[in-house]
Amino acid sequence: MSPRDGGFAGLTAGGEAGEGMVGFERPFVEIDDVSMRYGGAEGTLALRNTSMRIARGEFVAVVGPSGCGKSTLMRLVTGLWPCSAGSVIVAGKEVDGPLSMAGMAFQAPTMLPWRTILQNVMLPLEVVEPHRRRLRADRAMYEEKARKLLALVGLKGFEHKTPHQLSGGMQQRASLCRALIHDPQLLMLDEPFGALDVFTREDLWVELQGVCNILKPTVILVTHDLKEAVFLADRVLIMSARPGRIIAERTVPFERPRSLDITYTQSFQELVHDLREHISAARRGEDLPQPSAGQETPHAA
Numbered sequence: 482m483s484p485r486d487g488g489f490a491g492l493t494a495g496g497e498a499g500e501g502m503v504g505f506e507r508p509f510v511e512i513d514d515v516s517m518r519y520g521g522a523e524g525t526l527a528l529r530n531t532s533m534r535i536a537r538g539e540f541v542a543v544v545g546p547s548g549c550g551k552s553t554l555m556r557l558v559t560g561l562w563p564c565s566a567g568s569v570i571v572a573g574k575e576v577d578g579p580l581s582m583a584g585m586a587f588q589a590p591t592m593l594p595w596r597t598i599l600q601n602v603m604l605p606l607e608v609v610e611p612h613r614r615r616l617r618a619d620r621a622m623y624e625e626k627a628r629k630l631l632a633l634v635g636l637k638g639f640e641h642k643t644p645h646q647l648s649g650g651m652q653q654r655a656s657l658c659r660a661l662i663h664d665p666q667l668l669m670l671d672e673p674f675g676a677l678d679v680f681t682r683e684d685l686w687v688e689l690q691g692v693c694n695i696l697k698p699t700v701i702l703v704t705h706d707l708k709e710a711v712f713l714a715d716r717v718l719i720m721s722a723r724p725g726r727i728i729a730e731r732t733v734p735f736e737r738p739r740s741l742d743i744t745y746t747q748s749f750q751e752l753v754h755d756l757r758e759h760i761s762a763a764r765r766g767e768d769l770p771q772p773s774a775g776q777e778t779p780h781a782a
């Protein structure tokens with residue numbers, strides 16, 4: 482994003498790591514034969530020989546039994562932890578430390594209680610270069626961008642409230658804005674709506690879909706909610722029980738934009754049911770047959 486683009490232009494796909502990558506067609510995220518063990522040789526093997534490919538701009542959901550290594554995968558992709566074996570490559574570069582091009586949102590919105598919502602949303606700009614430098618030069622433009630993001634998720638008028646003056650759902654909306662404020666090319670969402678009631682959650686699916694339609698980031702969403710995975714994703718990856726690896730995937734065939742009405746259709750429910758069967762089998766330590774040819778995608782690892 483350029484500080485001279487007036488702010489809202491920054492609400493479209495792009496960003497520093499994309500510059501000079503015209504014609505960049507290799508997968509945006511490449512995870513090759515990754516294993517991860519916590520706590521040394523005798524520790525917990527969280528992931529074993531996991532591989533996947535994610536295309537630029539693709540929205541991928543990762544589902545699997547509890548404790549199978551989904552959050553671990555997120556940590557490896559964002560560079561918060563190094564992998565024990567294998568490689569993680571994002572935008573053509575091996576990940577060897579925290580990725581500044583990633584925006585993250587987790588189950589708990591973790592807003593700083595003494596800062597206003599606007600200040601919380603702008604927080605990444607104070608720590609992520611080159612925005613930190615640019616923020617000093619053009620604070621008004623970045624503030625405008627934060628306001629526009631907040632308006633996009635229905636928080637216009639709440640900019641100067643503090644987090645405790647907002648509901649859980651409103652805080653989660655603000656945390657999505659915070660994840661998006663530095664124009665991330667990669668959006669990592671780890672159970673972002675897990676703590677919310679079903680109505681708020683569904684509202685936020687629609688809002689997230691709308692935001693992604695404008696910003697077009699590459700998204701990896703970890704979720705236990707299979708409806709959420711099918712509603713939001715282009716492709717759903719299913720992990721085995723720990724040590725986790727991808728055992729199956731499903732391409733989601735529904736056109737965008739999707740309305741919540743599709744969640745009541747037979748084809749939607751069949752896909753959710755199919756995912757549930759895979760996860761039940763994974764919990765029992767079984768692998769179901771791989772997808773038929775029509776369901777495979779070119780990004781499959």
Ligand SMILES: Nc1ncnc2c1ncn2[C@@H]1O[C@H](COP(=O)(O)OP(=O)(O)OP(=O)(O)O)[C@@H](O)[C@H]1O
Binds near residue numbers: 549
């Ligand atoms: N910091 C850590 N130190 C040691 N072990 C860890 C650490 N973080 C996770 N683990 C272990 O690694 C395994 C995978 O954990 P992870 O949090 O990645 O799973 P998950 O699929 O995200 O779980 P859930 O669905 O329950 O959120 C678990 O057995 C967990 O106990």
